[in-house]
Amino acid sequence: MCGIFGMIGSKDAANLVYLGLYSLQHRGEESTGIVSYDGEKIVYHKSMGLVSETFNEDNLSLLKGDIAIGHVRYSTTGLSHSKNIQPFFAKHKKGNIVISHNGNLTNTVELQNEMEDKGSIFQTTMDSETITHLIARASNKDFKKDIISALFRLEGAYSLILMTDDLMVGARDPHGFRPLCLGELDGAYILTSETCSLDLIDAKYVRDIEPGEIVFISKGKLESVKPFPKKKHSLCIFEYIYFARPDSDIFGENVYSVRKNLGKQLAKEYPVDADFVMSIPDSGNSAAVGYSHESGIPFEIGMIRNHYIGRTFIQPSQLVRDFRVKIKLNPIKDVLKGKRVVIVEDSIVRGTTSRSRVRTLRKAGVKEIHMRVSCPPIISPCYYGIDFPNKEELIANRHDIKWIKDFIGVDSLKYLSVDGMLKSMPKAKSEFCTACFNGDYPAKIPKIFSKDILEKA
Numbered sequence: 206m207c208g209i210f211g212m213i214g215s216k217d218a219a220n221l222v223y224l225g226l227y228s229l230q231h232r233g234e235e236s237t238g239i240v241s242y243d244g245e246k247i248v249y250h251k252s253m254g255l256v257s258e259t260f261n262e263d264n265l266s267l268l269k270g271d272i273a274i275g276h277v278r279y280s281t282t283g284l285s286h287s288k289n290i291q292p293f294f295a296k297h298k299k300g301n302i303v304i305s306h307n308g309n310l311t312n313t314v315e316l317q318n319e320m321e322d323k324g325s326i327f328q329t330t331m332d333s334e335t336i337t338h339l340i341a342r343a344s345n346k347d348f349k350k351d352i353i354s355a356l357f358r359l360e361g362a363y364s365l366i367l368m369t370d371d372l373m374v375g376a377r378d379p380h381g382f383r384p385l386c387l388g389e390l391d392g393a394y395i396l397t398s399e400t401c402s403l404d405l406i407d408a409k410y411v412r413d414i415e416p417g418e419i420v421f422i423s424k425g426k427l428e429s430v431k432p433f434p435k436k437k438h439s440l441c442i443f444e445y446i447y448f449a450r451p452d453s454d455i456f457g458e459n460v461y462s463v464r465k466n467l468g469k470q471l472a473k474e475y476p477v478d479a480d481f482v483m484s485i486p487d488s489g490n491s492a493a494v495g496y497s498h499e500s501g502i503p504f505e506i507g508m509i510r511n512h513y514i515g516r517t518f519i520q521p522s523q524l525v526r527d528f529r530v531k532i533k534l535n536p537i538k539d540v541l542k543g544k545r546v547v548i549v550e551d552s553i554v555r556g557t558t559s560r561s562r563v564r565t566l567r568k569a570g571v572k573e574i575h576m577r578v579s580c581p582p583i584i585s586p587c588y589y590g591i592d593f594p595n596k597e598e599l600i601a602n603r604h605d606i607k608w609i610k611d612f613i614g615v616d617s618l619k620y621l622s623v624d625g626m627l628k629s630m631p632k633a634k635s636e637f638c639t640a641c642f643n644g645d646y647p648a649k650i651p652k653i654f655s656k657d658i659l660e661k662a
């Protein structure tokens with residue numbers, strides 16, 4: 206759960222990266238950073254906190270140069286610590302290497318063990334540092350080949366932006382788990398996680414970086430290579446369900462349209478008689494509109510979101526999460542009192558957030574609550590970059606739907622089927638990863654997941 210943005214070929218590179226990160230903030234609220242090359246040296250500013258809290262006129266004015274990359278982070282692996290804030294950079298005999306990484310590698314422990322046996326010392330617990338070491342140790346006499354041979358050693362999920370003093374590199378793993386696209390503004394190239402960040406700076410969307418593709422961009426020229434053996438595509442379906450912004454196009458389709466399709470399919474599979482359909486703003490909005498359109502039941506706004514706090518799912522501590530649910534949403538009692546409502550949720554992870562929302566709605570006088578979830582039950586953790594909790598904490602892994610219905614406190618609870626979810630997608634079902642819904646992992650999973658090590662430590 207991270208957002209990455211890079212630009213080369215503009216004298217305003219760092220300022221535009223800053224704006225780009227603003228629109229990727231939903232992908233990680235824990236820390237952020239920008240690194241640029243000012244013509245003589247690498248300059249950077251990084252901090253825990255939001256983009257708006259981290260950057261100001263003074264520190265941005267120091268980030269000079271026509272190449273810059275940035276990152277917004279939520280710690281899926283590696284401690285939540287200032288040492289782990291990306292972009293990660295290192296200097297070695299081949300020059301400077303700076304990396305922004307989205308996704309989780311699944312062979313980090315093996316790679317780190319191997320390199321530590323040969324004398325490497327790691328400063329952080331991040332996947333990204335592993336990549337830097339692999340590049341530094343490669344000996345091809347050609348820096349681009351060093352990058353390619355380093356990426357050959359990686360397993361799992363990565364969308365990467367890498368920079369040196371005068372080169373920006375974009376890479377997407379052969380499965381294509383996480384999105385990465387290419388944009389252009391006045392001859393400058395951009396690499397970014399989502400297209401909504403291109404819209405913000407009036408840049409043109411050029412194309413997606415393809416799974417298994419590496420692009421090298423320098424002096425206005427782009428070179429593309431596809432060095433890896435072909436692997437089955439495994440685009441993360443959860444990007445469409447929850448994670449990406451609805452105004453972005455990812456994997457070739459608009460996220461809002463896909464979410465609306467999910468809501469329509471949900472209405473076909475699980476109709477119910479009710480006075481109105483509502484969402485829990487904002488993430489359930491698009492699917493709720495779809496449910497309303499398909500069922501013919503009017504859509505109403507039953508809760509108002511306080512926009513001056515972050516997304517609850519993104520906060521790591523359970524204590525903080527429960528508190529934030531209460532301050533985040535306020536019901537409109539006049540709309541809700543005595544009504545039978547369909548609530549469309551995008552997903553249920555632990556169930557505690559939904560339970561808290563339902564209690565709030567009951568207090569507001571709602572007569573019947575029928576919850577419809579626009580994805581199937583989440584039964585397995587994600588090892589490829591979405592921060593689901595351990596298997597034991599996933600409510601649908603431990604309990605059946607009847608138990609969950611009673612726990613949450615609704616009159617009925619239905620989840621979209623796996624088939625229905627795949628039918629709502631713009632591509633063939635074989636193109637997607639659905640492992641969190643069926644345990645069918647398309648790429649090797651780690652022997653030891655570094656987050657588990659850290660949680661035990």
Ligand code: SF4
Pocket residue numbers: 382440441442443444586587588589590591638639640641642
């Ligand atoms: S396991 Fe789920 S969240 Fe993780 S990549 Fe696959 S579809 Fe996405």
